[in-house]
Amino acid sequence: MLAKMEFRNFFPNPDLLKAVSQILNQLIVMTPVDTVATAFLEKTKNMYRCSIDIYSKNEIFIISKLGKNPNMALEKMEKILWEKIINFNQQKKFSGEV
Numbered sequence: 001m002l003a004k005m006e007f008r009n010f011f012p013n014p015d016l017l018k019a020v021s022q023i024l025n026q027l028i029v030m031t032p033v034d035t036v037a038t039a040f041l042e043k044t045k046n047m048y049r050c051s052i053d054i055y056s057k058n059e060i061f062i063i064s065k066l067g068k069n070p071n072m073a074l075e076k077m078e079k080i081l082w083e084k085i086i087n088f089n090q091q092k093k094f095s096g097e098v
Helices: 013-031 070-095
Strands: 004-008 036-043 046-055 060-067
Touching: 004 013, 013 036, 013 070, 036 070, 046 070, 060 070
Parallel strands: 004 036
Antiparallel strands: 036 046, 046 060
8 A cells, every 4th residue: 555645825733733643644545556646736726625535446536525624624634535446345345245
């Protein structure tokens, strides 16, 4: 699993860096070895956008969420991310692919 978060148009504070690191570490544990994730958190005019694209042999997830601050955008993206991964893993288990 290869995963990295890029920050655009702002410098993240230590708490945000820690939150991103925790998410990426969990992602590594919960996804197949062949998974590649590209992610960015960027400041736009009035908002922050957090996006992640996850590619594996069996699935592609593309998530992009806006927030008034970087933490809010990250939290919104993270909520959808885990929902999709948990749902995908449950479908694999029920289909016997595990």
